[in-house]
Amino acid sequence: MSNYAVMSQTEPVAPRGAAVDQTEAVPAKAHLRAEGLAIAFGGQHVLRGVDLDLTGGQIALLRGPNGCGKTTLLNILSGFLKPDAGTATLAFNGTRVNVLRETPNRLARLGIARLWQDIRLFPTMTVLENVLAASPHVLGINPAVALFALGRVKRQERAFREQALRWLDLLGMADRAASSGDKLSVGQSKRVAIARLLQTGAQVLLLDEPLAGLDRESAEKLVHDLNRLADTTHKAMLIVEHNHDAITSVCDIRLTLEDGRLHREELEGKQWAC
Amino acid sequence: MQILINGLLQGVLLGALGVAFSLVYRTTKVFHIALGGIYAAAPFVLLTAMQSGAPLILSALFVILAAAGLGVLIEETVHWPFERKRSPAAVHLIGSLGAYLVLVQIVAVVWGNETRVLREGIDKTWSAFGVTLSQAQVLGPAMAATAVVILFGLLARAERGLELRALADNPVLVALLGRNVRALRRWVFGLSAALAAIAATAQAWDVGFDPHVGLKAVLHGMVSMIIGGAGSFVGPFVGGILLGVLRAEVVWFGSARWEEAVTFTLLGAFLFFRPQGIFARRARLEEGV
Amino acid sequence: MNYVFHLLIYFEIYAIVALSLNLLIGYGGLLQVAHAAYYGIGAYTAALLWTKLGWGFFPGLAVGALAAGVLSLLVSLPAWRFKGDYFVMISIAVQTLIYAVLYNWTELTNGPFGISGISRPGIGGYTFVTTSSVVVLYGVLAVGLGLVMAFLKWSPFGRALQAMRDDDLAARSVGLPVDLLKLQAFALASAMVGIAGGLYAAYVSYIDPTSFSLNESILMLSMVIIGGTGNVRGPLTGAAVLILLPEALRFLYLPDAVAANVRLLAYGLLLVLMMHLRPQGLAGTYRYQ
Numbered sequence: 001m002s003n004y005a006v007m008s009q010t011e012p013v014a015p016r017g018a019a020v021d022q023t024e025a026v027p028a029k030a031h032l033r034a035e036g037l038a039i040a041f042g043g044q045h046v047l048r049g050v051d052l053d054l055t056g057g058q059i060a061l062l063r064g065p066n067g068c069g070k071t072t073l074l075n076i077l078s079g080f081l082k083p084d085a086g087t088a089t090l091a092f093n094g095t096r097v098n099v100l101r102e103t104p105n106r107l108a109r110l111g112i113a114r115l116w117q118d119i120r121l122f123p124t125m126t127v128l129e130n131v132l133a134a135s136p137h138v139l140g141i142n143p144a145v146a147l148f149a150l151g152r153v154k155r156q157e158r159a160f161r162e163q164a165l166r167w168l169d170l171l172g173m174a175d176r177a178a179s180s181g182d183k184l185s186v187g188q189s190k191r192v193a194i195a196r197l198l199q200t201g202a203q204v205l206l207l208d209e210p211l212a213g214l215d216r217e218s219a220e221k222l223v224h225d226l227n228r229l230a231d232t233t234h235k236a237m238l239i240v241e242h243n244h245d246a247i248t249s250v251c252d253i254r255l256t257l258e259d260g261r262l263h264r265e266e267l268e269g270k271q272w273a274c
Numbered sequence: 275m276q277i278l279i280n281g282l283l284q285g286v287l288l289g290a291l292g293v294a295f296s297l298v299y300r301t302t303k304v305f306h307i308a309l310g311g312i313y314a315a316a317p318f319v320l321l322t323a324m325q326s327g328a329p330l331i332l333s334a335l336f337v338i339l340a341a342a343g344l345g346v347l348i349e350e351t352v353h354w355p356f357e358r359k360r361s362p363a364a365v366h367l368i369g370s371l372g373a374y375l376v377l378v379q380i381v382a383v384v385w386g387n388e389t390r391v392l393r394e395g396i397d398k399t400w401s402a403f404g405v406t407l408s409q410a411q412v413l414g415p416a417m418a419a420t421a422v423v424i425l426f427g428l429l430a431r432a433e434r435g436l437e438l439r440a441l442a443d444n445p446v447l448v449a450l451l452g453r454n455v456r457a458l459r460r461w462v463f464g465l466s467a468a469l470a471a472i473a474a475t476a477q478a479w480d481v482g483f484d485p486h487v488g489l490k491a492v493l494h495g496m497v498s499m500i501i502g503g504a505g506s507f508v509g510p511f512v513g514g515i516l517l518g519v520l521r522a523e524v525v526w527f528g529s530a531r532w533e534e535a536v537t538f539t540l541l542g543a544f545l546f547f548r549p550q551g552i553f554a555r556r557a558r559l560e561e562g563v
Numbered sequence: 564m565n566y567v568f569h570l571l572i573y574f575e576i577y578a579i580v581a582l583s584l585n586l587l588i589g590y591g592g593l594l595q596v597a598h599a600a601y602y603g604i605g606a607y608t609a610a611l612l613w614t615k616l617g618w619g620f621f622p623g624l625a626v627g628a629l630a631a632g633v634l635s636l637l638v639s640l641p642a643w644r645f646k647g648d649y650f651v652m653i654s655i656a657v658q659t660l661i662y663a664v665l666y667n668w669t670e671l672t673n674g675p676f677g678i679s680g681i682s683r684p685g686i687g688g689y690t691f692v693t694t695s696s697v698v699v700l701y702g703v704l705a706v707g708l709g710l711v712m713a714f715l716k717w718s719p720f721g722r723a724l725q726a727m728r729d730d731d732l733a734a735r736s737v738g739l740p741v742d743l744l745k746l747q748a749f750a751l752a753s754a755m756v757g758i759a760g761g762l763y764a765a766y767v768s769y770i771d772p773t774s775f776s777l778n779e780s781i782l783m784l785s786m787v788i789i790g791g792t793g794n795v796r797g798p799l800t801g802a803a804v805l806i807l808l809p810e811a812l813r814f815l816y817l818p819d820a821v822a823a824n825v826r827l828l829a830y831g832l833l834l835v836l837m838m839h840l841r842p843q844g845l846a847g848t849y850r851y852q
Contacts, residue, residue, distance in 0.1 A: 078736060103742075105736075109738045113736065116732075121733070122729035122730055124729055125725060125726065129722060133723065134739075136738060140718050141744075142747075146714075147714065147718075181729075200738050351835075361838070361851075362851050363647050364594060365842055367648065368834055371781065372831045375830055377831075379825070382824040383824045383825065387820075496652055532663060532667065534659050535660050537659075538657075541653075542653065542656055546641075
């Protein structure tokens with residue numbers, strides 16, 4: 001139960017029982033800061049002292065050769081791997097979270113959520129259910145509440161459904177809402193996964209190759225939409241992407257991971273703001 | 275001293291089971307519950323062969339070959355079709371459970387549910403340094419140990435062994451190298467079944483048997499594998515010996531009633547506190563899951 | 564006619580068992596092999612409260628369910644760490660431990676001799692003496708619990724379980740409290756099968772540990788897998804098959820000595836065939852992805 005208690009403290013935007021609507025409410029800026037992150041697998045040092053500083057509204061491109069540890073860094077920041085050394089904190093609305101001590105599911109609720117390189121939709125669920133499953137602070141996830149507070153659960157579910165459909169619409173997947181999660185092309189799955197990510201309401205998004213598998217037109221639209229989200233809702237994004245050309249134009253920061261260290265370049269303003 | 279020796283001898287049989295179980299588990303990722311069916315059937319086949327008048331050595335050879343054949347049959351009818359369909363691990367597990375039920379119940383229908391013995395009369399015993407051992411108590415484990423050593427020799431020396439070990443570590447690579455994965459898998463199931471049959475008849479010769487001993491035997495094989503670590507072929511054998519000694523001590527100092535409970539508490543403890551054998555070195559998330 | 568009522572009562576009890584196991588296997592993807600142990604905890608707790616302390620029917624039943632629910636921590640805490648084959652092994656270990664306690668804690672459970680003289684269910688002053696009245700009472704309870712299960716499937720709780728079943732890592736990454744969900748699923752399912760255990764005890768008036776052994780757990784698992792999981796219809800079909808299969812086998816005019824064996828043999832064959840032809844079972848939806 002303490003889980004729920006802590007969650008609600010760090011969620012100032014949402015009124016009780018209502019879905020978070022990121023398109024309208026503009027929360028304060030989140031601030032993710034990591035220092036000296038190091039990790040080794042079987043004696044092989046993958047990260048050796050990585051520093052990172054990311055503020056709400058910023059988009060950072062993370063690049064580097066294959067196997068240099070980009071995904072590993074994402075895994076650490078999303079709570080799936082514990083590093084050997086280093087610190088990471090998320091400051092958001094006056095609360096500070098020690099990122100390295102939280103579990104992945106708590107981090108997603110506290111504000112850091114990630115997109116998987118291998119997409120990982122829930123295959124037996126529909127597109128809409130996939131997105132709904134990521135809703136934050138669901139009352140009916142407690143079986144007792146689901147059974148005995150039916151009315152409140154139903155109202156909340158209706159709000160979640162509207163929000164989920166809005167995200168799917170933004171990503172051009174609203175007409176496939178009833179399709180099964182395993183009956184989609186790679187590009188479509190990716191867009192559903194992004195909708196699912198947005199449904200979590202997290203303020204820091206870690207995106208592992210969001211453009212892979214998307215055709216040029218959809219990629220451009222997605223980049224445009226991500227940029228708009230960063231501007232209007234102050235989401236911070238850390239994007240691993242090989243298709244640098246498609247995304248550099250909207251990035252504020254370019255991070256290059258090489259030999260376990262991260263080099264940071266501030267980019268000269270966005271080339272096309274919306 | 276007596277207890278320690280008893281435990282060691284018992285442990286050799288458990289170790290052989292651990293090797294038989296982990297041979298399949300390490301190489302094919304099949305959780306081989308049906309091995310319990312083969313374990314249960316082996317002494318009955320030996321009994322019938324001996325009753326038909328065949329000499330012991332010939333009967334024993336026949337049992338080992340029959341068991342190997344049964345192991346291959348299970349692979350052919352259950353696991354290989356699943357593997358080709360890329361069925362998930364749970365399907366293999368349930369299929370194996372089904373095969374176990376089929377084998378054990380066939381044995382029960384054919385030979386009845388009663389407890390049987392293989393040898394007649396009182397066994398020859400030897401005494402030295404205050405330790406008394408019966409012939410059955412020594413010969414069985416000696417046979418099982420020999421079989422395990424031969425198997426290890428096979429795994430270490432012959433090319434087949436090298437391929438088997440590669441199959442364990444990277445089946446796709448083995449296929450890409452043009453090796454016949456299907457034939458290798460047959461060998462694995464056959465060898466594992468033969469080893470289990472040897473352990474089964476050795477145990478049956480000592481203490482008697484009924485159709486329902488198989489599941490417990492397989493469970494002991496699993497526990498041996500966990501204790502010794504699933505990362506090598508030798509580990510489970512050592513694990514089995516440790517388990518045998520511990521069980522003998524429990525029976526002596528505590529009570530036989532809690533023997534099983536202690537075995538499985540040990541399993542839980544090992545899984546929690548010494549899981550190195552199970553989970554390989556920490557890997558990147560994608561590899562580890 | 565009484566015989567039909569008798570079968571109906573067994574169907575109702577097994578329907579509750581199957582539905583509760585389905586919550587774990589079908590909704591949560593957790594292959595639980597200790598279910599008979601929790602059935603036993605419910606039965607023993609209720610039976611002891613009724614016979615030793617003279618408690619009423621429903622209070623005893625409720626505390627039995629509570630005991631099973633609390634003790635489900637024995638499997639749900641390990642489930643945080645172990646998945647797939649290793650979890651199956653843990654649950655077999657828990658099954659063996661609980662069985663050892665039921666069998667060996669003679670001061671409390673009367674060991675292998677069991678508890679006799681359990682009285683029929685009663686509410687207030689009314690006792691359900693006739694078989695037909697028990698059919699009605701158990702039917703109402705089974706339908707009620709079935710509705711709860713159907714409702715939970717469509718609730719956000721069911722959706723979260725399904726997400727966890729489909730992809731544990733992805734579920735965590737979108738903020739689902741996977742560990743808490745496992746605790747809740749095991750507690751609910753174990754409490755529910757605990758109720759079924761209490762109902763069984765009150766109907767047959769005598770219980771001993773053999774009804775709660777590993778073999779019973781395997782039977783329960785087979786029932787649910789053959790019927791199918793992931794919805795409500797599948798487990799009910801499984802319970803019906805479990806009740807009707809012995810009746811169908813009656814027409815083979817088998818001698819009594821092998822009838823039980825042939826039944827289990829049929830189960831084993833069905834398990835293997837199902838995994839080949841219809842992994843989702845006769846009427847289920849979950850295909851063990």
